[in-house]
Amino acid sequence: MTEADLAAMGSARQGGSVPAELRRRPLWVTVPLYAVALFIIGLDLWAVAFWSAVGALIGSGIAIAGSAVALVLTALVATDARRQWLLGVRPEAEEA
Numbered sequence: 093m094t095e096a097d098l099a100a101m102g103s104a105r106q107g108g109s110v111p112a113e114l115r116r117r118p119l120w121v122t123v124p125l126y127a128v129a130l131f132i133i134g135l136d137l138w139a140v141a142f143w144s145a146v147g148a149l150i151g152s153g154i155a156i157a158g159s160a161v162a163l164v165l166t167a168l169v170a171t172d173a174r175r176q177w178l179l180g181v182r183p184e185a186e187e188a
Contacts, residue, residue: 116176116180122176129165136161139158
């Protein structure tokens with residue numbers, strides 16, 4: 093976050109408006125979203141293990157594709173979680 097972003101957040105707490113990209117997503121949306129994403133990642137990893145056990149050309153191909161999907165989804169969830177965490181940091185807490 094830049095100084096301008098933190099300044100915008102500080103002014104928003106004092107009655108200003110916050111741009112959409114600087115607003116946190118409400119927890120009632122975030123928690124189910126992460127729960128569904130983690131369930132899909134777990135299911136995908138189970139499918140990777142299954143198709144790896146099947147083997148042969150088709151099993152290996154599907155396992156590799158499933159691994160790529162799991163990695164991308166994990167990266168997306170981790171990036172979003174980091175963004176939500178950083179947006180929740182209060183500038184006043186850092187100054188004290």
